[in-house]
Amino acid sequence: MSSIKLFQVTFDCAQPERVGRFWCEVLGYVAPPPKGFDTWDAYEREQPPxxxxxxxxxxxxxxxxxxxxxQRVPEGKAAKNRVHLDVRVGTGLVGEERLAVLEAECTRLVALGAVRVQLLYDGVDSCISMQDIEGNEFCVD
Structure with a gap:
């Protein structure tokens, strides 16, 4: 039997800290500074320009x-993501109840700088496709 591997999700972006702090707000994540530093600013001051x-x-x-x-990359986003995150806020809900929870989360994320793209709703199941502050696609599900 194979063991489960730890993994991280990597975003290519122009402004890593800005995009990272957006996702901290979306997901309730935290951003501890690198080992040996009290703050991200202290770490950055020690790096070559x-x-x-x-x-x-x-x-x-x-x-x-x-x-x-x-991670900062020199090129801009050129095409639709082949992989995206689903922010799961409506698990177990259906119909209008699910839709209301998704809409509330969408409103919160738009206030953080996300862009609403499209509501997909068939009367029972629903999700909202969105973009983060650098245009990376994700869904509120």
Whole structure:
């Protein structure tokens, strides 16, 4: 039997800390500074100028979810993501009750800078496709 491997989800982005802090707010994650530093600012001050702001990471404080890693890349987003996150807020709910929970979460995320793309609703099941602050697709499900 194979063992379960730990994994992280990596985002390519232009502004790692900005995108990372957005996802901290979305998911309730925290962003402890790198080992040996009291703050991210203290860490950044110790880096060569060309390395400052090149990455950021956050974790699930309950340790149940994967680490999220954000790395600066020179190119912009060019196409639809082949993989995306589903923010699961309506698990077990159906119909209008589910839709109301999804809409409330969508409103909260739009206030953080997310963009609502499309509601998918068939009268029973629903999800809302959205984009984060750099255009990465995700769903409120």
């Amino acid at each position: 060309e390395e400052r702001g090149s990455w950021f990471a956050c974790v699930d404080p309950s340790q149940g979810g994967p680490r999220l890693y954000f």
